[in-house]
Amino acid sequence: MPDNARHHVRRTLHTGDRLMLLVIDKLLSSEEVAQYRAELDAAPWIDGLATAGTLSAAVKDNEQLDELSPLAIRLGNEIVRRLGTNPLFIAAALPERIYPPKFNRYAGGGHYGAHVDSAIMRVADANLTIRTDLSATLFLCDPDEYDGGELTIEGEYGASSLHMVTPVTRGARVCAFLWVQSMVRDEGKRTLLFDLDQSIQALSGGLAKDDPNLLQLTGVYHNLLRRWAVV
Numbered sequence: 758m759p760d761n762a763r764h765h766v767r768r769t770l771h772t773g774d775r776l777m778l779l780v781i782d783k784l785l786s787s788e789e790v791a792q793y794r795a796e797l798d799a800a801p802w803i804d805g806l807a808t809a810g811t812l813s814a815a816v817k818d819n820e821q822l823d824e825l826s827p828l829a830i831r832l833g834n835e836i837v838r839r840l841g842t843n844p845l846f847i848a849a850a851l852p853e854r855i856y857p858p859k860f861n862r863y864a865g866g867g868h869y870g871a872h873v874d875s876a877i878m879r880v881a882d883a884n885l886t887i888r889t890d891l892s893a894t895l896f897l898c899d900p901d902e903y904d905g906g907e908l909t910i911e912g913e914y915g916a917s918s919l920h921m922v923t924p925v926t927r928g929a930r931v932c933a934f935l936w937v938q939s940m941v942r943d944e945g946k947r948t949l950l951f952d953l954d955q956s957i958q959a960l961s962g963g964l965a966k967d968d969p970n971l972l973q974l975t976g977v978y979h980n981l982l983r984r985w986a987v988v
């Protein structure tokens with residue numbers, strides 16, 4: 758992901774809202790992104806309406822890679838494997854199941870108007886059902902490659918919020934996106950665990966590995982996770 762990925766996303770928050778929106782930089786290297794783009798730019802893209810639900814069809818105007826194409830499956834598996842080795846993603850999402858990444862492209866005014874994602878997604882060929890607790894977008898382009906195309910999220914929660922992608926007026930916005938079912942369904946509990954984990958990580962740099970307070974905090978983290986996680 759490019760360094761300046763955070764400029765891709767805009768939040769419209771109401772006072773008091775607590776939304777966990779996390780940027781993970783460089784999940785893929787620049788070389789890997791270039792390789793992905795070479796393959797994606799040469800691939801056949803299909804109308805995004807092919808996978809739109811009845812409500813979202815009215816507001817969806819983009820292109821997608823055929824989810825069952827060998828390229829989508831191969832790159833998607835690579836992305837999921839990479840996420841599985843990313844400590845920040847693991848700490849924040851506490852993933853239980855990940856929906857196979859989809860690839861989309863917005864160009865020439867393409868956009869996705871305000872909509873909500875389905876709460877439950879079926880992956881028919883894997884006989885898998887996923888609750889969409891979190892969503893993630895992996896940008897495969899630099900922000901200066903296109904104008905517009907901002908993911909705009911309204912309200913308090915992640916995947917459950919009304920959101921949209923504004924029209925792309927120059928260039929192309931090429932991304933992969935996916936949903937995550939978390940071991941910890943409740944957003945508030947998941948955020949507490951993430952905050953605690955990040956504090957423990959920060960403190961541990963300046964303390965001995967057997968520091969009793971550090972060990973106790975680590976115990977608190979795991980005992981909360983044991984109470985709250987469903988696996």
Ligand code: NI
Nearest residue numbers: 872873874920
């Ligand atoms: Ni959506």
